[in-house]
Amino acid sequence: MSTAAGPGASRPHLKTEMMKPATTTTSTTLWNTHNLSLRLCADVASAATAGALVAPVITAIDKAIIENAAGRQTLGRSLRDSLATFTLRPHHFLFSKPFALIFTLYGGTYITANILDTCASTVKGKPATTTTSGPAKFLATSSANLSLCLYKDSRFAKLFGAATSSPRAIPGPSYALFAVRDCLTVFASFNVPPLIAPLLPLSEGMQKHVSAASAAQFLAPAAVQLISTPLHLLGLDLYNRDGTLGAKDRLTRVRRDWLKSSFARMARIVPAFG
Template identity: 45%
Template sequence: MSRNALTQDSILTMATIKPEQVRDRQESSSLARSKASRWNTKDLGKRVGVDVASAATAGALTCPLITIIDRAIMEKASKGFPISQTINTCLRSMVARPSAFFLGTPFLLIYTLYTSTYLTANTIDTLRSMTHNEHYNTIDTGLPKFFATTIVNMAICVYKDARFAKMFGASPPSTQIRPTINTSPTRQFTPRAPVPTPALQIPKTSYALFCLRDSITIWASFNIPSLLAPSVPDFIASSPHMKASLAQFACPAAMQFASTPLHLLGLDLYNRQPAGGLRWTERLARIRRDYVPSCFARMGKIVPAYGVGGVVNVRMRDYLMRRVEGN
């Protein structure tokens, strides 16, 4: 065959193959674009219902104990009451008058706080699986979940702390009644109207410390466990579920060693507001006094909140989501 014939045959072959390759590439790119643009909205209403049910159940199981421990920490920092004394008193009150406990302001504040936090984390995962057309158990460990859960938790928690500080914290000095002396010959004392005492205000520094404390706790509860779980040694936990549960319990608890001083300082700035202020050495002495019992008490609160509550929320959501997808 001549060289010209070979050249013509090669040109014809390339002309035949090139359009096919271009067509394949166009089809693959169009499929990728359609997959990227297609949202996973199947059973979206049921999935949102699962998120709500899981968060509400986790909150109901953990918030009674959290309410009692939170009050005990407040009264320890403000009035010096032993934490065990307040816990025993609240437990007896909860058993004797359950309706007053579960319908009271302290429990409703705590329940709103943690249920809203669980629900926000669930919603972020559901939104990611919907917008990225991924499986329901796709976990978002990045900044969107951190910022969303932090904003929701911080807004409610700071309000809750302010209410708890006013309910269980230091009380302003009692109202004084100053007598006046009557200059009449009878020399009788005439009482003067009571002098109102201004209520204590939450300092802005306390709000800032509470916000920093909550940011640390949220990061350790919703972002770090999923990143740390694969690194748990096999001799400690063998299955992925055990590693995830262990990390979910350990990370929030360990972070209390760092966040407890912030919590105690914020409370002390509110509880002790003398006119001339206090030296930092005096405040540090109070923090050292309350650090160990408050730290372990906060662990006893955080472990149910983000350990037990977090595991219940994740496991229940996983179980119900598999039921929804099975339908």
Template identity: 35%
Template structure:
């Protein structure tokens, strides 16, 4: 490292030097943040796209999840270019690239400014970006894959969704609640719990965040999945349906959907977050060595 002293470099520099650092180092750090976000999103998007489609088709017309996973995986392997350049892949990639990029950039800027509430600001900014994009993605997936017509006849699917503003708003609110739970568990609760893991369990500095990042987001799905299924039912059946019928319908596939949403969270907010953190650390480390 260029500065082995434990005292932060910004504390040793004059205001002019800190301003120079802001204008030279910060843009390169932010570029590293964007690069880490883009690469991490690219790594996890294929599997999440396949899982999300299978889950929507399961809740919409009871297609077995395993069959959907197999069929869509084989289709992606046979024609990867078509799979990558279709709308669903782009939706998922945009969602996670933006989420990681905002989390990285906010933390970098907050650290450079020595903001006392950087962690909370990062959580709030990430939520503001992730939740609307997540709801937008889910609505598009419900439109594209929410009937047995599939994505080959998107216009027919769109016409089949009868718009009811009140029910649509309720579905959107439940999607918002679901994503807020996931974001809180992934970006706030997991890092905090990593700090309280006793050294008797593991003393390796990287083991603690790995443990919490691979478990806490998964456990949040025990709460988020019922909200997810109910919101999907509200959006797909935008007409008057007795509440008891909606509850029965949303609970019908709760067990299997919870399992697969837990599996889905592992690449999205487990391995994806870990890859993003490691890549970001690597890019920032190279910048520090070069300065």
């Protein structure tokens, strides 16, 4: 008897396939948890190291700007005094309250940005080199930077502002101006560079020495100081010169110190956020 299968013959392999349960395809994202604890430790260590490296320069410049705005010392004289202290008595400079305030400010901001990048790369399953530049990063870094910077500014204004026997409280408008200033700086430092880097007209020869991303990371934070420095100076003036001074008088003082203070703040922002 022939065993050839005809059109109506039973086909066991088809029955087996029909009896198999249907499978559904689901897309799952694998979290990039490889060495996560070490990566988080590296985030903290690199942030603390960066904060310690930039803190001496920023401490001296912030002190100089505030003393110059208060009329206590010129910008150059204050910077020379800080340099002399750092050179001749480094322990006195590095263990001072102003240095601790600046180290806490930038170390805290860097830690926030680093950990956010690591968490984003972990959840999205992307390489650790992936960085974020969206609203989440702006909100997180702004919150950390703003809260720490407002505290630092209030302490610096009382330490180096207008000389009085009993420093008064920082007025609310000064805090508001400082807050807007910091939001501008954080936005220009963390969010703007990835957006403007493709637009920079760098020639192939220039890109051999510096990438568009690196150039944008230096240019954006520095350029925004031309806009944010007047806010900083006006906030200091509201603290230093209390009373019923007119807007014209205050704006005259701000305009007088605007350019040199802007360049000084560029010098502190480039190492801090560049």
